[in-house]
Every structure is written in C-alpha cells, then in structure tokens.
Amino acid sequence: MDYHFNFTIVWRHAWRLWWGLGLSLQIALASLGIGMLIGVVLAVAYTDGRRITRMAIAGYVEFIRNTPLLLLVYLVFYGIPSVGGFAYDATTSFIGTLALYAGAQLVEVFRAGLDAVPPGVVDAGRAIGLTPMRNLIHVRLPTAFRVSLPALSNAYVSLFKDTALGSVIAVPELTHGAQWINFNTFRILEIYALLTPIYLVTGWIILAALRLVERRYAIVRPN
Amino acid sequence: MIAAMVYALPFLWQGFVLTLAVSGLVVAGSLVIGLLLGTALAFGPRWLGLPIRVFADTARAIPLIVLIFTVYYGLPALGLSLSPFWAAVAALTLFKTGHVIEIVRGAIGSIHPGQMEAAKTIGLTFANRLRYVIFPQAVRRFLPPWINAVTDSVKGSALVSLVGVVDLMMAIQQVIGRTFEPMPLYILGAAIYIAVNATLSIASRRLEARFAATVAA
Amino acid sequence: MSPPVEAPPVLAIRGLVKRFGETTVLDGIDLDVARGEVLVVIGASGSGKTTLLRCVNALVPYETGSIVLDGTEVAYTAPNSGVRRSDHALSAIRADIGMVFQLFNLFPHLTARENVALGLRVTRGLGKQEARARAEHWLTRVGLADRMDHLPSQLSGGQQQRVGIARAVAMEPKLLLLDEITSALDPELVGEVLDVVRGLAREGMTMLMVTHEMSFARDAGHRVVFMDAGRIAESGNPREVLANPQSDRLRRFLRRIELRTE
Numbered sequence: 060m061d062y063h064f065n066f067t068i069v070w071r072h073a074w075r076l077w078w079g080l081g082l083s084l085q086i087a088l089a090s091l092g093i094g095m096l097i098g099v100v101l102a103v104a105y106t107d108g109r110r111i112t113r114m115a116i117a118g119y120v121e122f123i124r125n126t127p128l129l130l131l132v133y134l135v136f137y138g139i140p141s142v143g144g145f146a147y148d149a150t151t152s153f154i155g156t157l158a159l160y161a162g163a164q165l166v167e168v169f170r171a172g173l174d175a176v177p178p179g180v181v182d183a184g185r186a187i188g189l190t191p192m193r194n195l196i197h198v199r200l201p202t203a204f205r206v207s208l209p210a211l212s213n214a215y216v217s218l219f220k221d222t223a224l225g226s227v228i229a230v231p232e233l234t235h236g237a238q239w240i241n242f243n244t245f246r247i248l249e250i251y252a253l254l255t256p257i258y259l260v261t262g263w264i265i266l267a268a269l270r271l272v273e274r275r276y277a278i279v280r281p282n
Numbered sequence: 283m284i285a286a287m288v289y290a291l292p293f294l295w296q297g298f299v300l301t302l303a304v305s306g307l308v309v310a311g312s313l314v315i316g317l318l319l320g321t322a323l324a325f326g327p328r329w330l331g332l333p334i335r336v337f338a339d340t341a342r343a344i345p346l347i348v349l350i351f352t353v354y355y356g357l358p359a360l361g362l363s364l365s366p367f368w369a370a371v372a373a374l375t376l377f378k379t380g381h382v383i384e385i386v387r388g389a390i391g392s393i394h395p396g397q398m399e400a401a402k403t404i405g406l407t408f409a410n411r412l413r414y415v416i417f418p419q420a421v422r423r424f425l426p427p428w429i430n431a432v433t434d435s436v437k438g439s440a441l442v443s444l445v446g447v448v449d450l451m452m453a454i455q456q457v458i459g460r461t462f463e464p465m466p467l468y469i470l471g472a473a474i475y476i477a478v479n480a481t482l483s484i485a486s487r488r489l490e491a492r493f494a495a496t497v498a499a
Numbered sequence: 500m501s502p503p504v505e506a507p508p509v510l511a512i513r514g515l516v517k518r519f520g521e522t523t524v525l526d527g528i529d530l531d532v533a534r535g536e537v538l539v540v541i542g543a544s545g546s547g548k549t550t551l552l553r554c555v556n557a558l559v560p561y562e563t564g565s566i567v568l569d570g571t572e573v574a575y576t577a578p579n580s581g582v583r584r585s586d587h588a589l590s591a592i593r594a595d596i597g598m599v600f601q602l603f604n605l606f607p608h609l610t611a612r613e614n615v616a617l618g619l620r621v622t623r624g625l626g627k628q629e630a631r632a633r634a635e636h637w638l639t640r641v642g643l644a645d646r647m648d649h650l651p652s653q654l655s656g657g658q659q660q661r662v663g664i665a666r667a668v669a670m671e672p673k674l675l676l677l678d679e680i681t682s683a684l685d686p687e688l689v690g691e692v693l694d695v696v697r698g699l700a701r702e703g704m705t706m707l708m709v710t711h712e713m714s715f716a717r718d719a720g721h722r723v724v725f726m727d728a729g730r731i732a733e734s735g736n737p738r739e740v741l742a743n744p745q746s747d748r749l750r751r752f753l754r755r756i757e758l759r760t761e
Contacts, residue, residue, distance in 0.1 A: 125433065125479040126472045127440035129451060134468040137458070142465045179604035182558055183663075187618030187670060188594025190586050197621055201608045223345030227444065234348055247359045251352040255344055262343045276608075 069249045072240045079236030080257060086150070086225065086232060087218040090157035094218075095211070097158065098165025102203075103195065105166065106173045116166060123163035128224055132156050136228045153225045161218055168210040172203030205276055212269035216262050223258075233257065290457040290467060297453025298474060304371055304439040304449060309432050311375040316382025321412070323383060324390040334383060341380030346438055349373045354445045370442035374435065381431045389423035390416060422493055429486035433479045440475075450474060507570075509534050509674050509705045510555065515564035517550055517729075524550045525561070526729035532674065535703040539716040539737060542726035543752055548709040549601075551726070552676045555707065556596050557589050568596065569673050594622045597667030597675040601682050603659040605651040611638055611662045612647040615669045623670065637665040641695050657688030664695055668704065675699070677708040693719075713756055717741055725749050 105116045123131070135156040140146045147155075176199050184198040226235035237254045241247055323334045341349070353373040357364055364372065393416060401411040443452035454471040458464045508531035517525035524547045532538050540548050553559045555566055557573050566573040573592055606614050615634035619625045625633070638647055641661040651659055660680055667675060677696065681689040693712065697719050700706065710716060716723050716737050723737040727748050733740055744750045 121480075122472065122476065125437070125476040127437040127451065127475060129440045129443070130454075130468060130471055130475065133455070133464075134472070138465040138468045141463070177602075177604065179600055179602050180606060182553075183598075183600060183604035183606065183666075185558055185590070186556055186593055186596070186598035186600075187666065188590045188592075188622035189618070190590045193590075193621050197617055198606055202606065205608050220343070220345045223347045226347065234345065234351075237348075238351075241355070247355045251348070251356050254348055255340075255352065258345060258348065259340060259343050 064249060064252075065246060066249050068244050069240060069246050069253065072244065073253075075231075075236035075239055076233060076253065076257065079231060079233035080261065082150075082230075083219060083222040083225075083232040084261075086154055086157065086222045086230070087215060089154050090161055091211070091215050091218055093154070093158035094161025094165050094214070097162030098169045099200070101162070101166045102169035102173055103200075105170055120163045120166055123160055128156075128160060128221060129227065131160060132224055132228060135159070149225070149228045149230045153222075153228060153230045157218055157221060160221070161214055164214060165211075168207050168214070169203055172207040173199060175206045176202045208273045208276060212266060212273060215269065216265050219262065219265065220258065289461070290454075290470070293457055294450060294453050294470070294474070297448055297450040300448060301436070301439050301450040302478075304367075304374065304442055304447070305432075305436045307371050308374040308378055308435045308439065311371075312378030312382050312431075312435070313428075315375070316379045317386055319379070320383040320386025321390070323387050325408075325412075338380040338383040341376050342384065344377075346374070346377050347441055347444065349377055350441055350445060366445045366447050367442070370445055370447055374438055374442070377438070378431060378435055381434075382428065385424055385427045385431065386420075388427070389420040392423045393419050422490075425486070425490050425493060429482065429490075432486075433482055436478055436482070437475065506534050508532055509536075509569055510707065511565075511567045512555070513565045513567075515551075515554060515561060515566065517547075517554055517559070517561040524729055525554065528564070528729075528731060530724065530731065532705060532707055534705055537700045537706045537708065537719060537721045539720035539723045540707065540709045540726060541711070541713070541716060541723060541752070542732075543755075546726040547729040548726055549678055552598070552678050552707065552709060555674075556593055556598050556676055558593075558598075568592065590622065594618065594670060595673050597670055597672035599660070599663045599667050599675070599677045599680045601679040603651070603656070603663045603683070605659055605662055605666075607651050610648050610650055611643060611654065611665075614651070614662055615666045618666065618670050633669055634665070637669040638662070640698075641665045642691070655688060656684045657691045660684065660688075660692045661695055664692070664699075668699060673705065675704055675706045677706060677710070679709050679711065681710065681712060711756060713741060713753070725752070727752075 101116050101119070104112050108116075132153065136149060136152040180202065181194060181199060184194040189197060222230075222232050223234040225232045226238055229235060234254065237250050241250045244250075319334050319338070323331045323338075326334075350370055350373040353364070353376075354366065354369040357369065397415055397419065398411060401415040406414065439449060440451035442449050443455065446452075448456070450471060454467050458467050461467070510530075510532040512528055512530040515525050515528040516523065526547075528547075528551060530538075540551065542548050550559065554561045555568075555573065571592065606617065609617060612631065612634045615637055616630040619630035619633055620627065623630075635644075635647060638644060641664055643658060643661055643665070646654060646658060646662075649658075651662070654662065663680070680696075681692055684692065689712070693715050696706070696708070696715075700719055708720075720737045722734065723740050724731050725733040725740065725744075725746075725748075727746075733745055733749055740749075741753065744753055
C-alpha cells in the first residue's frame with residue numbers, strides 16, 4: 060500500500076464538515092417537524108375519515124414508500140419547478156422532500172399510535188364531557204404521541220442519515236462538505252475516515268439523548 | 283409528453299435490467315452472508331459475536347451514499363480497483379448485510395430458549411437443532427422484515443447511478459438530459475419502481491401465507 | 500336504611516330498547532333513580548347491565564325509549580330516528596353524569612392530579628389553579644394525597660380506581676354511574692374502593708351501580724334491581740330481594756355468586 064495519510068491538509072478544510080453537520084441536523088429537525096404535522100393530520104384523517112379519504116392517504120403513503128428517495132429528491136428539485144413555473148433553493152426543496160418522505164412513514168406510526176389508545180380510555184374522555192375534538196387533542200393524541208416516541212427518535216436518526224442525499228443537489232450538508240474537500244484536496248481516505256465516524260458518533264449521541272427524552276415522557280414509569 | 287416517454291422506453295429498459303441485476307446480486311449476497319453472520323451472532327462465542335455486532339451496527343448507521351463513495355473512491359486509493367458496477371454492488375451488499383444480520387438475530391431471539399433445550403434433550407446435533415427446530419420457527423419472524431429489506435434494496439440500488447452505473451435512475455436522468463422534460467420521466471420512473479416493489483410485496487405475501495400454513499399444519 | 504324523600508327523579512328511563520344487530524340487549528327498561536338514591540343493578544353477564552349504563556351516559560346510541568336526566572332528554576338515539584344530538588350537546592350531558600369504569604380507563608399519559616383536573620379545565624372551563632385545587636381536594640378525599648404526581652402505571656389497581664372515582668365526582672355530576680368497579684381488582688384491594696363509595700353514598704351522591712358485591716348491595720344500597728335478558732326481572736329493598744328471591748333465575752344467580760365469593 061503506497062497511500063500516505065495526510066490529515067493536516069484535510070484539517071484546514073474541516074470547518075466545512077462541522078458546518079455541514081450542523082446543517083444536516085437542522086434539515087433533519089425541520090423535515091421531522093413538518094413530517095410530523097403531515098403524519099398527525101393524515102393519521103387522524105385516516106382513522107376518523109371516510110373510504111375515499113383513506114384511499115387517497117394510502118396512495119400517498121404507498122407512492123412515497125416504494126419510490127427511491129433519490130428519485131424523490133430529483134423530482135421535487137428538478138421536476139416540480141419545471142411544471143410549476145417557480146423555483147426554490149436546493150435546501151428548501153430538500154427539506155420539503157424529506158418532510159414528504161418522513162410524513163408517509165409517520166402516518167403509519169401515528170395511525171398505529173391512535174389504534175393503540177384503549178377504547179375504554181376514549182370512553183372515559185367522553186364520559187367527562189369532552190367533545191370529539193377535545194377528546195382528540197387532550198386524550199387520544201397525547202396518548203398516541205407517547206406510544207410513538209421511540210419511532211419518532213428512530214425517524215430523526217434515519218432522517219439525519221438521509222440528509223446525505225442532499226449532496227446530489229448541492230445542499231451544503233455534511234456529505235457535500237466531505238465531497239468538496241475530496242475534490243479539492245484529493246485526500247480521499249482521510250475524508251472518509253473522518254466522515255464515517257462523524258455519522259456514527261452523531262447517530263449514537265442523538266439516539267442516546269432521545270432515549271432519555273423518551274423515558275421522561277414514558278407512560279409506564281418505574282416506581 | 284407521451285412522445286418523450288415512448289422515445290425513452292428502450293433506453294429505460296436497459297437501465298431497468300441493470301437495476302434488477304444490482305438488486306438481485308445485493309439481495310442474494312446479503313442473504314447468504316447475513317444468515318451466516320446472524321446465526322454466528324445468535325449462537326457463537328462472544329469473541330465472534332462482538333465484531334459481527336459492531337459491523338452490523340456500523341453498516342446500518344452510515345448513509346448508504348457515503349458507503350458507496352467510500353468503497354468506490356477509497357478502494358482504488360488502497361490499490362484495489364473495482365469497476366463502478368462491482369464497487370456499488372459491494373457497498374450495497376455491505377449495507378444490506380447489516381440489516382439481514384439484525385433481522386436474523388431478532389427472528390432467532392424470538393424463539394423461546396426452551397425450544398433449544400428440548401431439541402438437545404432429544405439428542406439433536408447443533409446443525410440439526412437449527413435445521414429442524416430453530417429455523418422453521420424463525421422463518422415466520424424473518425420473512426416480513428426481510429421482504430421490507432428487499433424492496434429497500436431495489437430503492438437503494440438507485441444510488442449506483444451516482445458512481446456512473448447506468449441503471450434505471452441513471453437512464454431516466456440521461457433521457458431528461460436530452461428531452462428537457464423532467465416531470466413525465468420522473469413520474470414514469472417512480473411508476474416502474476412502484477410496480478417492481480408492488481410485485482415483490484404481492485409475491486412475498488403469498489410466500490408468507492405459505493409458510494404460515496406449513497407451520498400451522 | 501330508608502329510601503330518600505319523594506322528589507322528581509334525577510334519572511327517568513322509559514321503554515328503553517337497545518339492539519346490537521339482531522340481538523336485543525335491552526328490551527324495554529323502565530327505571531327511576533331518585534335524588535340521593537343508591538340503586539344497585541345485579542345480573543349475570545350478558546344481561547344488559549353495562550349496556551344500560553353506557554346508554555345512560557350516551558356512550559352508545561339506543562333504538563327507542565327515553566332517558567331523561569334532571570328534566571333533559573339524553574336522546575342519543577340511533578342515527579335514522581331523527582332525534583340525534585350534536586356532539587356538543589352530548590358532551591354537555593355527559594359532563595353532568597359521572598362514570599367509573601371496570602378497567603379504570605385512566606388517561607395513561609396524565610398524572611393522577613391531571614386525570615382529575617382535565618375535565619374540570621376543559622369541559623367545566625375552570626382556571627388552571629382552581630382545577631388543580633379541586634383535583635387535589637378530591638384526591639385527598641379518596642385517600643391519595645401522597646399519590647397526586649404518580650402516573651397510572653405507578654399506582655396499584657385500587658389506587659387507580661380511586662383516581663377514577665375522584666375524576667368522576669370532581670365534575671360534581673348529578674348522577675354517578677359505577678360499572679363493576681371492583682371486578683378487575685385483587686380481593687384485598689376491593690375494600691378500599693368500596694369504602695370510598697360508601698362515603699359518597701352517605702353524603703347523598705345519586706348512584707346507579709352495577710356490581711357483584713352482594714354484601715355491599717345489601718348494606719349500602721337503597722334499592723336493588725335484578726336484570727335478566729335485557730329486562731328488569733325483580734326489584735325492591737336489597738335485604739328483602741336478596742333474602743327472598745321470587746324467581747328461579749335470581750335464586751340460581753345468587754347461588755352462583757355466593758359459591759364464587761366463598
């Protein structure tokens with residue numbers, strides 16, 4: 060092996076990695092937020108709605124679930140503006156894509172959460188005089204939400220990983236930062252020797268932190 | 283718009299065949315390696331389980347695109363040259379193997395330890411305990427998540443386009459480069475991926491039903 | 500124990516019929532509950548007791564008949580009958596009827612205090628402070644002053660059920676429905692829950708209670724009703740009815756209950 064590791068030249072550009080990491084985390088958070096909104100609204104619409112509503116929602120979920128994320132990224136960034144007659148910057152477009160992508164998964168998550176609320180608990184809400192809307196807001200959704208927490212944590216970590224795809228439309232996130240350094244310094248192995256642990260360690264830290272949050276909101280707590 | 287699609291079809295067909303080839307190789311490779319490593323993780327000694335565990339967790343925690351670039355750009359730097367096709371297949375297989383290991387471990391872990399003990403008491407060898415007692419029960423737990431992993435592989439295979447392999451995704455991009463009509467092509471592409479995955483889902487449901495029936499009988 | 504003074508009934512049920520598909524679960528029920536009365540409903544499982552309570556609280560619609568609570572028709576009749584109330588009106592009626600469930604049905608994501616305060620805040624429109632104070636008052640009353648911040652999962656069955664009672668009575672309902680509230684409890688926890696109910700009875704809470712606790716029916720109930728196949732088969736003073744059952748059905752039912760409790 061005649062490759063000589065040289066990290067000094069890479070360190071000079073390392074700020075692009077930290078900056079990209081920050082952007083990746085923010086993109087993941089923003090798309091999780093919007094995705095949750097989509098997920099909650101559609102899950103309620105699915106659970107309480109009519110057949111036609113259900114079919115439309117199932118169509119959206121199946122479309123997203125069976126299409127490569129890469130294709131969705133292209134479709135939203137290149138496809139939609141070409142027929143919509145407008146444009147948005149790569150980061151906005153990418154957040155939108157991930158939000159639609161996360162939304163489709165979270166519909167399923169929240170739907171399962173709503174189904175997991177025991178019917179007796181819903182009755183108890185009705186018995187203290189809550190209207191269906193109030194019962195939804197104060198009883199069904201909070202219960203469903205807590206059941207869904209572990210899945211939400213996983214969704215965030217997985218969205219964080221998915222932000223790497225932003226590099227294909229030049230969103231300056233973590234992987235794009237790494238590619239920039241790669242193309243400008245040709246220190247390929249050093250870059251990937253750095254990039255891989257950054258994804259790994261960040262993923263672990265997020266997950267560990269979120270597990271703490273989960274415990275804080277768990278419905279079943281140890282005595 | 284229709285004209286663009288018709289013009290694109292033979293082109294897309296070649297890409298489609300490549301997508302199937304990549305997916306097929308990845309699914310087969312990850313299944314074989316994953317089964318071996320997953321079983322070793324479940325029953326093997328600790329010194330063997332630990333590296334497998336680390337490998338599976340790492341492979342799943344890195345973005346697939348990073349893994350592909352690492353293999354594609356990294357290996358030549360180490361003096362090992364792979365064609366884009368095989369580099370991409372290798373990266374995807376590594377990634378999927380991580381998932382399969384996890385699925386195997388989960389499926390085997392769901393079987394009550396009493397089953398293993400009971401199999402020992404009737405004098406079955408280790409291989410036979412797996413073959414006649416553990417695997418037949420574990421397969422029902424294994425199939426549903428594994429099918430998911432298969433459709434995931436088909437979707438993930440689109441990333442090989444990033445290292446220049448002309449799969450379905452790349453073919454779509456190339457056609458768009460000539461027709462400048464992105465939307466119909468993306469929709470058509472999505473429809474093809476959805477059709478493949480829907481076919482897989484239906485086939486797998488049949489398979490699951492058959493396994494459920496044999497176990498019940 | 501003498502029945503309370505004559506006054507217009509809090510609850511008046513006339514000709515109530517409820518079907519689930521082909522099965523008639525309630526087959527013409529007529530029943531009054533006077534103010535301050537403790538009315539105990541007994542009967543085998545499937546006799547319609549629980550469905551009766553659920554109809555009264557408008558949790559399920561019914562086919563025909565009327566249920567009048569303190570002068571207001573509950574009227575949650577089947578969709579096609581034309582007499583269907585809005586969700587809002589139904590919610591207002593339910594707020595005036597407390598219900599305690601067999602399986603507690605506490606809100607799993609809320610502490611004991613929040614479980615009691617939710618209805619006060621959202622349905623009754625009380626301020627945060629007042630809802631909290633009232634919740635604490637009632638939790639203290641049921642002996643849970645030291646469990647206010649516990650989640651349901653951290654409480655024993657008996658404690659959970661006492662939170663359930665506090666949640667219902669804190670709304671100051673005109674009528675309290677109790678649906679086999681001790682059936683899901685370990686035997687040693689039944690006493691603490693029934694003691695709370697006895698205390699409420701002494702204070703004049705109007706109660707319609709489904710139970711299998713015959714000794715409780717005997718010494719805390721003003722009147723007992725035996726339901727069989729969706730009808731009221733016997734009713735009267737608990738001591739008399741339970742000591743001298745008139746029908747074969749009730750005799751057999753009581754024998755089974757006694758065998759079980761011994």
